[in-house]
Amino acid sequence: MNDLDDFRAALRQPPDQPFAEPDLDRIMAGGTRLRRRRRVVTSTAGIAAAAVVVLVVVFAVQLRQPAPAPVAQPPSPISIAPMKTPQTPTTGPPKARPVGDVVGTGIKTRAGEIVFFAQAIDEPQALPGIHFGVTAGFRSGDSLQAALLSNEFRGSDRSFGFHATDGGEVIQDQVIPVFGYFAGPAAKITTSVRGQTVEAKLAKWSADPNVVIFWFNPDSVPNSDVLTPLIAYDGNGKRLTK
Amino acid sequence: MARGDDEFAEFVRASSARLTHAAYLLTGDRHQAEDATQTAFTRTYAAWSRVRHKDAYGYARTVLVNHVIDGWRRPIREYATEAMPERPDRLDVDKAVTQRAWLTAVLKTLTARERAVVVLRHFFDLPEADVARELGVSLGTVKSTNSRALAKLRIEADTEDTLIGGSGR
Numbered sequence: 001m002n003d004l005d006d007f008r009a010a011l012r013q014p015p016d017q018p019f020a021e022p023d024l025d026r027i028m029a030g031g032t033r034l035r036r037r038r039r040v041v042t043s044t045a046g047i048a049a050a051a052v053v054v055l056v057v058v059f060a061v062q063l064r065q066p067a068p069a070p071v072a073q074p075p076s077p078i079s080i081a082p083m084k085t086p087q088t089p090t091t092g093p094p095k096a097r098p099v100g101d102v103v104g105t106g107i108k109t110r111a112g113e114i115v116f117f118a119q120a121i122d123e124p125q126a127l128p129g130i131h132f133g134v135t136a137g138f139r140s141g142d143s144l145q146a147a148l149l150s151n152e153f154r155g156s157d158r159s160f161g162f163h164a165t166d167g168g169e170v171i172q173d174q175v176i177p178v179f180g181y182f183a184g185p186a187a188k189i190t191t192s193v194r195g196q197t198v199e200a201k202l203a204k205w206s207a208d209p210n211v212v213i214f215w216f217n218p219d220s221v222p223n224s225d226v227l228t229p230l231i232a233y234d235g236n237g238k239r240l241t242k
Numbered sequence: 243m244a245r246g247d248d249e250f251a252e253f254v255r256a257s258s259a260r261l262t263h264a265a266y267l268l269t270g271d272r273h274q275a276e277d278a279t280q281t282a283f284t285r286t287y288a289a290w291s292r293v294r295h296k297d298a299y300g301y302a303r304t305v306l307v308n309h310v311i312d313g314w315r316r317p318i319r320e321y322a323t324e325a326m327p328e329r330p331d332r333l334d335v336d337k338a339v340t341q342r343a344w345l346t347a348v349l350k351t352l353t354a355r356e357r358a359v360v361v362l363r364h365f366f367d368l369p370e371a372d373v374a375r376e377l378g379v380s381l382g383t384v385k386s387t388n389s390r391a392l393a394k395l396r397i398e399a400d401t402e403d404t405l406i407g408g409s410g411r
Binding site for chain 2: 003004006007008010011012013014015016018019020021022023024026027028030031032034193194195225226
């Protein structure tokens with residue numbers, strides 16, 4: 001046995017007192033919160049597409065039946081209210097509906113340029129203080145495709161500070177950068193990855209310049225697990241967050 | 243509890259002691275270690291559907307190590323010292339407590355990266371290439387960091403654990 005073997009044995013020597021057991025309930029509650037603040041838009045799109053199919057079926061059934069009397073329209077047997085999209089087209093894929101300008105990143109993928117844009121959220125029961133979220137998507141020519149919508153899920157969507165940090169994973173075969181938004185006059189946002197400071201790219205939201213959309217280059221920040229807490233600075237370099 | 247939750251609970255039971263032990267070696271503080279492990283499990287649970295059928299343990303280990311490393315601040319964590327703690331007699335099994343104290347003291351003389359490399363390489367027994375991947379550094383950096391750490395600890399390394407070719411930076 002040499003020194004290194006001794007050292008390895010010392011490293012593996014059990015502690016004199018056992019460590020506290022992890023709090024499983026707290027772990028699951030915290031993990032659930034992490035999951036809940038994001039929605040992969042592909043699943044939303046699936047729901048919308050299914051609703052379009054329902055609409056097409058309804059129209060087809062109506063075509064086969066005699067035209068109803070022009071008065072006393074019965075209520076529709078199929079409610080599409082949960083979609084909250086009265087302008088849903090009856091053909092083609094659901095389209096992303098940006099609120100304000102679409103922000104280009106310059107990051108090209110096979111699905112198009114990665115872009116970010118805000119989308120309206122209208123869930124007064126579940127999310128009364130939340131009226132928008134930031135979506136990562138792809139822009140190719142005139143086509144705009146949503147990939148991941150992230151939104152605040154507690155309190156107000158424009159309370160001062162960071163909101164809806166998400167991304168850093170592969171969706172639709174493309175790497176979506178870590179992104180989110182800051183409500184406040186942020187001119188610079190940084191984090192550190194393995195001890196190295198990394199600065200985010202920023203873009204003010206055209207619908208509310210006090211909201212700053214940020215994202216990190218995936219080469220520098222591969223996923224959100226490697227982040228340290230984000231730090232925002234104003235235009236004078238003054239730190240805005242603790 | 244859903245089936246996935248049952249699996250996760252079993253995963254936590256099976257892996258928490260080893261991960262918390264590693265966190266303790268990385269932080270040198272029981273409470274910090276327990277908090278770091280709790281955080282690593284929380285993030286692992288958030289990603290459970292993605293990682294449960296892959297290498298969930300490896301995922302949790304990576305999250306844990308990076309979480310601890312990023313919580314470090316070099317000026318605070320580097321403990322420059324001229325005098326190394328006296329090493330206990332390795333044959334004296336009754337000196338386990340002394341050995342633990344020695345280990346804690348010598349680990350504190352290492353930088354964050356050195357400590358992470360030592361724990362991943364010699365506690366988890368990961369190959370150097372895997373250590374490099376987990377820490378996002380080159381293989382040469384792992385070799386040189388490991389070699390430097392062992393030299394600081396005045397530990398005679400195996401040939402495989404010495405720097406070869408000087409490719410590290």
